[in-house]
Structures are given as C-alpha cells and as structure tokens.
Amino acid sequence: MLKNPDLIERLTEGNRRFLAAEQSLGDVSPAVRRHTAEHGQAPFAIVVACSDARVMPESIFSAGLGEMFVSRVAGNVLDDHQLGSIEYAAGHLHCRLIVVLGHTGCGAVSAALSGGGDGFIKYITDEILLAVGDERDPGRACCLNVRHAVDTIRREFAAHPEIPTEELDVVGAVYDIADGSLKWLTD
Numbered sequence: 001m002l003k004n005p006d007l008i009e010r011l012t013e014g015n016r017r018f019l020a021a022e023q024s025l026g027d028v029s030p031a032v033r034r035h036t037a038e039h040g041q042a043p044f045a046i047v048v049a050c051s052d053a054r055v056m057p058e059s060i061f062s063a064g065l066g067e068m069f070v071s072r073v074a075g076n077v078l079d080d081h082q083l084g085s086i087e088y089a090a091g092h093l094h095c096r097l098i099v100v101l102g103h104t105g106c107g108a109v110s111a112a113l114s115g116g117g118d119g120f121i122k123y124i125t126d127e128i129l130l131a132v133g134d135e136r137d138p139g140r141a142c143c144l145n146v147r148h149a150v151d152t153i154r155r156e157f158a159a160h161p162e163i164p165t166e167e168l169d170v171v172g173a174v175y176d177i178a179d180g181s182l183k184w185l186t187d
C-alpha cells in the first residue's frame, strides 16, 4: 500500500510529459535557480539510478532544479555512501519517496551476468551477482537487482530515529532506454 500515491503520480506524469516532448521539460530557469539557492532544496523524491549516460532521472521525470535528490552509480547498487545520501535526504530534507531506478540494456548487469568485472568494477558486479543469484536473463536480473536495493533501503531504515517509515515509500522501477517508458515494480 503506497503512502504517497501523489508523489508516484507526479513521477508518472513527468514521464508522460517526457515521452511526449522533444526536449527536457524540467524548470532550470534562472528564477528557480535563484529561488533554490536562497531558500534551499526541497526535493520531493530520492532517486537511485545507474550512471549510464542514457539514464537521466531529471529528464525522464521532467524534473527541474531542486526537485529530485539523485544518487547515481553504475548498476544502481548501494553501498554506505549511497545509503548516507539517502539518509540525509529522507531524514533532513524530508523526502518521502525513494525510487530505485534500473534500466534496460544495463552494462553493469550484463557484466555481472558474464562473470563479473575486474578492478574496482568487481565491487559493482559482485553486488549485482549477490542480488540476482542464478538468474541469467538480463531483464529479470535487472528487476532482481532493483528489488535487492529496495529491500536493502527498507531494511536499513526500518527503525531510524529521523526517518518516519510509516510515511515513506521505497519503490523500484525500470526505465526502457529505447522507448523512454517506465515500469513500476510493484510488490
């Protein structure tokens, strides 16, 4: 049961506008830049997304300056740095919606399914392999990887003194890099 259906609808509607538009619709005007510099940020959603250059959360959701608190890392995996960012935005900026955004054609997921990476990339592919287990279908593995991050966030902040979990939604979604659409992963 969603606690913030209006916020989810705002993202869905933003994606609808993105699909219909020829360019990004988020407000990045000097006026909103000045306003957010003066009054601070009040993002309505936290988004954990992949670093893939084709996955731009603000564009996908037609969000402008100050509206979205975004943490991007290849494969949208979580470590303590991402969790710290989420903790800050949920606990101090009072965001009530956290979205883990996977995407089709994710190179990090593919690398994990092909046996994992070398060097620092291994930290990412190991985390993805932990999430997907024996699954080798890229689409299903992508969803499992997103759900793993959703579960981690729910677990880590289940009893946090500054984050009211009874008001918080943590949801997963998969973005299609070919047609620009969004699929919510409902429980």
Ligand SMILES: [Zn+2]
Pocket (backbone or CB within 6 Å): 050, 051, 052, 074, 075, 076, 103, 105, 106, 107, 108, 109
């Ligand atoms: Zn990716």
